[in-house]
Amino acid sequence: KLIDYFSKYINDLPKVDKLRFERAPLRLLDSKEKVTINISKDAPKTLDFISKDSKNHHDKIIENLENLRKSKGTFKYKINDKLVRGLDYYNRTVFEYLGDSSGPQGVLLGGGRYDPLIKILGGPDTPAVGFAMGVERIVNEVSKQGSIKDNNLDVVIVVLKDEFRTNAESTSDLFRSNKISTIIAPRRSLKGQLRFANNMNAKLAVILGENEINNNSITIKFLNSKDSQLELRNEDILKIKSLLSSEK
Incomplete structure (x- = not known):
């Protein structure tokens, strides 16, 4: 479809875009030439x-x-x-x-x-x-x-089910808006996500599973201790900041 469309304007295309037409017509859509940009406005859309x-x-x-x-x-x-x-x-x-x-x-x-x-x-x-x-x-x-003053990672959010990743995004936004540096662990097993948090030198892992979602809570795991965990309300920012201070 692109070849059919641009072939009608082949004589109007700049030299560089005539070469693109022959070698990789898709690149015409990304041309920086003003003439080609104007021609491309009515070109077939990739999403169709x-x-x-x-x-x-x-x-x-x-x-x-x-x-x-x-x-x-x-x-x-x-x-x-x-x-x-x-x-x-x-x-x-x-x-x-x-x-x-x-x-x-x-x-x-x-x-x-x-x-x-x-x-x-x-x-x-x-x-x-x-x-x-x-x-x-x-x-x-x-x-x-403005310069970045602190690049230490506070929290890695561990997501137990893929369907909870939207909740993880909301939690991460809440933390970041309160100046708690946060990232969401990649899609791995629980063990793999906790290993990722350790490798990132995060202070805390925040676990989101079905129980936490139902109770609007989070489970905090202290990464320097194998067994130490604590359940908090999702919005208990002051307590979370206090825990982060104690982990420094």
């Missing part, structure tokens, strides 16, 4: 041509982004149906993270999924996602917002 499986995957991502947007007022996202990565092994989702600057210099990082890559290279079939970022741009953005 994805498989059912990819559509389900996309819908799940949007659901998660909406949960983030609702729980964290400063979070914003925009669907860009003309965003393209330059390597063929990317699949499903690509993304960019934008800072406050406008134009290409405002892009702090870019990446996406490349599920087939490891198998292509001879390894096992392994889902994967990653990104690359510009160090200088990150430094400039941090400088504009």
Whole structure:
């Protein structure tokens, strides 16, 4: 469809984009040439041509982004149906993270999924996602917002069931808004998530399971002790801060 569309405008395309038309027509959607940008406005949209499986995957991502947007007022996202990565092994989702600057210099990082890559290279079939970022741009953005005073990790949230990850996002937002540095452990077993928390040198692990969700509570595990655990109300921030102070 893209070839059919852009072939009508082939004589209007700049030289660099005529080469893209021949080699990788999808890259025309990501062109920085003003003429091509204007032509691309009415080009076929990628989301209209994805498989059912990819559509389900996309819908799940949007659901998660909406949960983030609702729980964290400063979070914003925009669907860009003309965003393209330059390597063929990317699949499903690509993304960019934008800072406050406008134009290409405002892009702090870019990446996406490349599920087939490891198998292509001879390894096992392994889902994967990653990104690359510009160090200088990150430094400039941090400088504009003020220096980072403390990079010690306070809490790793351990999620016992995947369906509780939305609750984990809400809990992490609550903690961060109260200046408790927090990350959510990756999808692993309980033991694997606790090992991750230890490897990250977190002060506390906050466990979210069915009992905690039903009781609007959290279970806190002191990572320097094998057996020491404590159950608290989810919103008991002062007590959590007190525990963090004692763990320093």
